[in-house]
Amino acid sequence: MxxxxxxxxxxxxxxxxxxxxxxxxxxxxxxxxxxxxxxxxxxxxxxxxxxxxxxxxxxxxxxxxxxxxxxxxxxxxxxxxxxxxxxxxxxxxxxxxxxxxxxxxxxxxxxxxxxxxxxxxxxxxxxxxxxxxxxxxxxxxxSDHYARLTPASVTLLYERVSAMIHELEAADAADPAAEAVMLHFAAFPTRGYTG
The missing domain is CATH 1.10.10.10 (Winged helix-like DNA-binding domain superfamily/Winged helix DNA-binding domain)
Structure with a gap:
């Protein structure tokens, strides 16, 4: 961050x-x-x-x-x-x-x-x-997604998702329709996927 x-x-x-x-x-x-x-x-x-x-x-x-x-x-x-x-x-x-x-x-x-x-x-x-x-x-x-990525790309994905969450949270801060939302994100390498 x-x-x-x-x-x-x-x-x-x-x-x-x-x-x-x-x-x-x-x-x-x-x-x-x-x-x-x-x-x-x-x-x-x-x-x-x-x-x-x-x-x-x-x-x-x-x-x-x-x-x-x-x-x-x-x-x-x-x-x-x-x-x-x-x-x-x-x-x-x-x-x-x-x-x-x-x-x-x-x-x-x-x-x-x-x-x-x-x-x-x-x-x-x-x-x-x-x-x-x-x-x-x-x-x-x-949802789940399978993708062939490098460790650097997974790190970048985490950073971008986090930045987007903060951006959207700030944009929705005063909106009465906003609710607390639990967001979970995980990425683990797996063997056998060929894409």
Whole structure:
């Protein structure tokens, strides 16, 4: 990313322990809820996610330990402990993190959580499909593509998709028809495809 403000919204994980810490299923859900819905207390998150407040409190402290969440300075009451996401996105360099068995394991755990998030988002859409208007039903969906690309082209594709997401998000910011949309993008090389 070239924009400095966008870069500050990205937590670039370099420690495999931090990536493994955030890859815990409940921690991924907590971080996602804070990113999507804004600051909340452990009790509020527990009610939202169907967990105990003791469990959410513990996992929020673990996320804070590794820099994923922080206390919200804009809390309403000095007695409450409100949490917020410290960054909008989490990223890691696969070569850097994957340089050790611990790092490869952590990256694998995180990819598994991402896959679970995709499956959960799809299931939620299917469950609530009738509550969305025809425009959203027509726009939502998934696709897959097979293409013969170089690593440089895949990297460029990620960069362009990311830039386009930011551009469209800025353009739609004031539009009352805009909704939160979960976007998932993955690219893995495969053997046997000849195009």
């Amino acid at each position: 070239s924009d400095e403000s966008e870069e500050s919204d990205v937590y670039r994980v370099r420690d495999p322990r931090a990536l493994k810490a955030v890859a815990h299923p409940l921690r991924v859900r907590l971080l996602g809820a804070l990113r999507l819905e804004g600051p909340a207390t452990a009790t509020e998150l527990a009610a939202r996610l169907g967990e105990s407040s003791g469990s959410t409190s513990y996992h929020l402290r673990q996320l804070a330990r590794y820099g994923f969440v922080e206390e919200d300075p804009g809390r309403r009451d000095a007695r409450e402990r409100r949490w917020r996401s410290a960054h909008r996105y989490t990223a890691w360099d696969e070569l850097e993190i994957g340089g050790t068995p611990e790092g490869r394991e952590a990256a694998g755990f995180m990819r598994e959580r991402q896959f679970e998030a995709l499956a959960g988002d799809r299931a939620a859409f299917e469950r609530d499909r009738d509550s969305w208007g025809p425009e959203w039903i027509a726009a939502a969906g998934m």
